Amino acid sequence: MNENIDPVIVLDSVQSMARLRAQDLGRIVTHIGETIDIFPVNYVVDGDGILFRTAPGSKLFELTVNADVLFQVDDHTDADAWSVIVRGRAEALETDAEVDRAERAGLRPWIPTLKRVFVRITPTTITGRAFHRDPEPERTGVAEY
Structure with a gap:
């Protein structure tokens, strides 16, 4: 790995x-007071929004x-990995349309x-x-800070 190139894109x-x-x-993160929860959900992108279904x-x-929620999706192979985080608002759909x-x-x-x-x-x-998933750099020597 070339140490002069940022490994994060x-x-x-x-x-x-x-x-x-x-x-x-994906995973949806909710927050109420001191309670933070995370729930796996299957979803679909619809226009610029994200849809999922749930029950009471x-x-x-x-x-x-x-x-106010966070929504996170990621994936990886042996060679590469990625993560996307969406900050947004989640609202139950109410109208027939x-x-x-x-x-x-x-x-x-x-x-x-x-x-x-x-x-x-x-x-x-x-x-x-x-x-790109490369091996960890050598740990020997003086660490640069």
Whole structure:
């Protein structure tokens, strides 16, 4: 590895959205007071937003108390890895038009449970990073700070 080259590649929003579109499993992070939770969800990118389905329970309750969320997706191979983080607001879809559009997005639960509530995450910021997976640099010698 060339020590003069930054191993981390910053992805712009277009590159980050392309990575999001290529996957279907992510993690949503909710926050209420001192409680922070993380939930795996299958999802689909719909326009500039992210859709997932859920049922009544802690995830939906937490989103109604505080709609500010983080959404994270990543992937890796033996040679490369990447991560995208979306900061945004999550809101349950309420109108018939919103639900009809969400139904056409092709999002289906992975497990045979009824998840009748569609939730859209509207991004406020999207950041991504990618890198080539190289061996760790030598640890001998004096560390540069």
